[in-house]
Amino acid sequence: MKTNLHGLLLYCRAGFERECAQEVIDHCGEAGHMVDAEAQAGSGFVLASADGRALHALARVLNWRDLAFSRQLLWRGKTVEGMSAGDRITPLVEAALDLAPAYTDFFIETPDTDTAKSLSALTRKLEGHLGQALDDAGAFTEDRTAPRLHVLFTATDRAIVALSWPGRRSEWAGGIPRLRMPHEAPSRSTLKLAEAFHSLLTEEEQLRLLKPGMTAVDLGAAPGGWTWQLVSRHIHVTAVDNGPMKGDLLETGLVLHKREDGFRFVPRKPVDWLVCDMVEQPRRVAALVARWVAQGLCQHAIFNLKLPMKRRYDELQLCTDVIAEALESVDKKHELRFRQLYHDREEVTGYLGVPGKAPSARKKRR
Ligand SMILES: C[S@@+](CC[C@H](N)C(=O)[O-])C[C@H]1O[C@@H](n2cnc3c(N)ncnc32)[C@H](O)[C@@H]1O
The missing domain is CATH 3.30.2130.30 (VC0802-like)
Known part of the structure; x- marks a missing residue:
């Protein structure tokens, strides 16, 4: 045209x-x-x-x-x-x-x-x-x-x-996504993860990557808005935070609360998802998330980076480099996307994932 x-x-x-x-x-x-x-x-x-x-x-x-x-x-x-x-x-x-x-x-x-x-x-x-x-x-x-x-x-x-x-x-x-605040969710930041799923993943990825029965770790989980989003999709969550989890989340049977330091926590078995909303230096969070993906502790991660008042763009570039270098050093193909969500203030939210395996070829009939 x-x-x-x-x-x-x-x-x-x-x-x-x-x-x-x-x-x-x-x-x-x-x-x-x-x-x-x-x-x-x-x-x-x-x-x-x-x-x-x-x-x-x-x-x-x-x-x-x-x-x-x-x-x-x-x-x-x-x-x-x-x-x-x-x-x-x-x-x-x-x-x-x-x-x-x-x-x-x-x-x-x-x-x-x-x-x-x-x-x-x-x-x-x-x-x-x-x-x-x-x-x-x-x-x-x-x-x-x-x-x-x-x-x-x-x-x-x-x-x-x-x-x-x-x-x-x-x-x-x-x-600007119009998302309904679920009244049962423990905090308004639940909308941040809901928006991240909508804007960082395609519709096909949302269906393929967020399935009931999957496992996740939520670092900096309290009071539980992000955990709530995962649980609402029937995903099992290990919620790591010294602070208390609010609401009925612990009664769902899908949440295990660990009062531990998110920078030291290591899951017993690899999980599908890591989500991370700890208020920390962005480059420290970027390095942590990159390590989880590089070591195969998770396949996909959504994480929030609180940007400094000055040089916000440069800080995001630096975090991008930190992640790319960590993944390249172990020769791992990855997808990295960032977005300043409508529900983000002085922050951006990132998605880091390893591309899925190609569907296995159908066996030939003898
Ligand atoms: C912005 S809040 C998270 C809100 C949460 N995503 C929600 O939706 O309700 C940040 C949380 O990170 C936790 N936090 C900060 N540093 C941490 C650390 N090193 N280990 C574990 N949790 C940490 C704080 O206790 C706080 O509860």
């Missing part, structure tokens, strides 16, 4: 624009393309630009899953400015059709900042009118490979018009 791309638009947690910009510059650089990025501190988004050829090449390879600090990865067209209160719809439809000829559907969004949230009454009011006008203009298609239209309102008279590609974007509006 012919598109008229002006640059990239990335959504991020407000306050993390610098990290988001740095990461996209580095990532595109590794793919062989120079991009520039502008980040206004506290805005909740980053604008990046490159020449047209690079943009079209990048549009085929960039995926939001590969960018830890981006909640959403979009390709922007025009910014519509100076919209009149009487008719915002006409210039938005024109900008949408200038960017791409047809879309599967559309999201009308605002950045995730307190100031921008005041625009949500306006965007809710406009949604129905914009949908109708796009339909009247023939801007929708049944083709599932077509892009989705995103209209990001940054002021009452200003919106950035952008698109996203299926398979390369977050499917959540604003890149």
Whole structure:
């Protein structure tokens, strides 16, 4: 489909624009393309630009899953400015059709900042009118490979018009997962692990890697939000923490509580999963998780890294190197992914796993 791309638009947690910009510059650089990025501190988004050829090449390879600090990865067209209160719809439809000829559907969004949230009454009011006008203009298609239209309102008279590609974007509006807080869970951080499963694993991986009867160790488990997520999937958990576990978790028969130091604990038998939410130096946690996977104590790990106030991006790079070196030293293939979850504050959450064995070939019948 012919598109008229002006640059990239990335959504991020407000306050993390610098990290988001740095990461996209580095990532595109590794793919062989120079991009520039502008980040206004506290805005909740980053604008990046490159020449047209690079943009079209990048549009085929960039995926939001590969960018830890981006909640959403979009390709922007025009910014519509100076919209009149009487008719915002006409210039938005024109900008949408200038960017791409047809879309599967559309999201009308605002950045995730307190100031921008005041625009949500306006965007809710406009949604129905914009949908109708796009339909009247023939801007929708049944083709599932077509892009989705995103209209990001940054002021009452200003919106950035952008698109996203299926398979390369977050499917959540604003890149923010809407997860229900389970009332029986012992802590709100349960949502962090639930979100990590959704955003760090593909749907196929969630089904294949989170099965009833599997085993897990939870380091820094108290009061039990992460353990609760595993137990709700009927996974057996050894919960390691000197602090008390809350709620009825211990009565489920699926949880063994060990009051031990998470850095010294070693499971008697290897487990499927390690999860780790200890508040500790990120590089120490990275080294610990890498050791578990390198030594075959677990196959998969999800872990939280509390980033320092300064040099957060550099610290994440350093943790990535620590893990890669540990796994390479034992010649182990691995998958490492990071994401700053919506439920993460000054943190990122990582997934480290060894790729599964190929399904064994069916025996030939004699
Ligand atoms: C952020 S809380 C974990 C919350 C938990 N994931 C939940 O969902 O309820 C951090 C926990 O790590 C534990 N912790 C910190 N250092 C530890 C260590 N060296 N060994 C074991 N637990 C540790 C603390 O006692 C605390 O309960």
